[in-house]
Amino acid sequence: MKQTARPARINLAVHGGAGTIERSKMTLEREQEYRGGIARALRAGREILDRGGSSLDAVEAAVRVMEDDPDFNAGKGSVFTSAGTNEMDAAIMDGKTLSAGTVACLEHVRNPIVLARTVMEKSKHVMMIGPGAEEFAKRNGIELVDTKYFFTERRWDELQKSKAAEKSAAEGGKKFIISEAESHGTVGAVARDAQGNLAAATSTGGTTNKLPGRVGDSPIVGAGTYANNATCAVSCTGDGEFFIRAVVAHQVSALMELRGMSLAEAAEHALADAQKLGGKGGLIAVDKDGNVTLPFNTSGMYRGYLGEDGKFVIEIYK
């Protein structure tokens, strides 16, 4: 499934995660909530691009809005680990300089994407994790919160369901059905600004019931997040273990650069590579000419972009 908009001077796309997201299982009210969340993220990014701001600022702002929204699995709405804790990962990349900042296993940072940007701009490193990253956050005046901030009833219930399913499967009993949408999700944004610079940002709570210390594709440069002005900017969502092994985000860029593929073709190919290994999901990408593509191989992906007429296009299902 793909959608492609015509080249535009500025462009922006966001996602709120892919998975088993079906119209028949969604109430109208929930659907409106998700649509509203995607629209708020697009608005935040667009405002910056409209006044000539950078793609980096736009993707950070869009992701930040979704991190504060409990409906999405990032920041406030992060899923729980098997130990009942929340561990968040995020990454941001600048297509102009190929600079990147990424963070993982954060437990107290309200907006992981802000810390990722700070790692990129104020440290000599690319990736920082755990307590060291949080100490760095504190020294740079980034907001830290009590772990209670990340508690949501919905995510807690998902963890209990996942544990029950695990137990039942181990005992060879009846399998509970847990929708993939309940077990993961991620948020991301990609943008092209008026100067032609590309940027990508991704933030996630990871996967429900993951082992503490597990890191997914989102904060890995080239796997879940990548940006390069020569080709495209990409943010992925899906089964992280497979997206890492298929190096999905960089693969989109490499297929464009080395095989001369269009953005849409390259994105389909890279997703198929992850699927061959057994991983499903989706991605959003914008290329150097402002084309956008939003393919996924699950039943749905919360997503939106700036349409040709400048209006937001927001979609959930296939």
Ligand code: ASP
């Ligand atoms: N890719 C994320 C991870 O593996 C999860 C997701 O996007 O659904 O951490």
